[in-house]
Amino acid sequence: MSYELPPRLLNRLAHAQRVTVLTGAGLAAECGVPNARGAQTGSWAEYDLIELATPQAFLRNPRLVWGWYAFRRGLAERATPSPAHYALVDLEQHFPAFSLITQTIDGLHWRAGSRDLLELNGSLNRVRCYECSTLCLSWDTESHEPLPCAHCGAWLRPDVVLYGEGVSSQLLRQAQLAAEHADVFLIIGASELAQPAATLPLIARRAGAYLVEVNRDETAMSVLVDERLADTATAVLPSVAEWLMGNGLSREGAV
Numbered sequence: 259m260s261y262e263l264p265p266r267l268l269n270r271l272a273h274a275q276r277v278t279v280l281t282g283a284g285l286a287a288e289c290g291v292p293n294a295r296g297a298q299t300g301s302w303a304e305y306d307l308i309e310l311a312t313p314q315a316f317l318r319n320p321r322l323v324w325g326w327y328a329f330r331r332g333l334a335e336r337a338t339p340s341p342a343h344y345a346l347v348d349l350e351q352h353f354p355a356f357s358l359i360t361q362t363i364d365g366l367h368w369r370a371g372s373r374d375l376l377e378l379n380g381s382l383n384r385v386r387c388y389e390c391s392t393l394c395l396s397w398d399t400e401s402h403e404p405l406p407c408a409h410c411g412a413w414l415r416p417d418v419v420l421y422g423e424g425v426s427s428q429l430l431r432q433a434q435l436a437a438e439h440a441d442v443f444l445i446i447g448a449s450e451l452a453q454p455a456a457t458l459p460l461i462a463r464r465a466g467a468y469l470v471e472v473n474r475d476e477t478a479m480s481v482l483v484d485e486r487l488a489d490t491a492t493a494v495l496p497s498v499a500e501w502l503m504g505n506g507l508s509r510e511g512a513v
């Protein structure tokens with residue numbers, strides 16, 4: 259069933275050249291992928307996140323942290339991208355400039371086909387060397403033990419931002435530029451915007467973007483946005499993509 263989109267939003271989208279999207283844990287949850295706290299089930303419930311998801315924890319007990327992220331990767335792999343993930347791929351193909359910034363680490367945007375993707379918090383689908391930072395995209399994911407870096411022999415660690423670590427400054431700069439240059443900025447399923455992601459909608463707004471929130475729940479951003487769609491991304495985004503594709507708004511086809 260089609261979601262009724264506000265005419266003001268449709269008008270903005272029809273004239274937008276640059277669209278930037280920020281997604282969060284709510285979108286992952288729609289696919290059944292829990293956030294860090296939600297993933298503390300079974301034997302993992304015995305641990306504090308400080309023991310599982312900090313650089314200090316990795317130094318102290320690399321096997322435990324490795325196992326925790328292997329468990330979370332398994333949860334993500336068993337999930338499938340939602341219709342909202344696929345709608346975002348359609349949006350990427352539609353707008354002349356499009357950036358997708360995500361706080362999620364589950365790799366579902368990539369699996370759906372999004373390529374203009376800034377994974378602020380990294381991805382469960384990569385590991386990197388703790389010492390020399392060499393990235394590794396293919397490794398024995400069944401291994402219960404952390405594996406050594408092929409270059410220097412130090413431990414490989416998850417390529418995610420652990421608690422207490424910062425987002426890569428280069429990635430953050432790219433995200434800030436995408437926010438600054440957006441005509442329309444969509445905040446999707448991001449109930450808890452952690453810093454520095456929380457500043458991105460503010461940057462976009464200051465630069466004149468039309469701010470849209472898609473979230474069933476009210477958030478700290480709700481009072482700041484120009485348009486709030488109080489529903490799931492899965493309910494809303496396919497209708498946005500369908501409308502863009504189906505209303506003679508194809509850039510090439512427009513007369």
Ligand SMILES: [Zn+2]
Pocket residue numbers: 387388389390391392407408409410411412
């Ligand atoms: Zn190394």
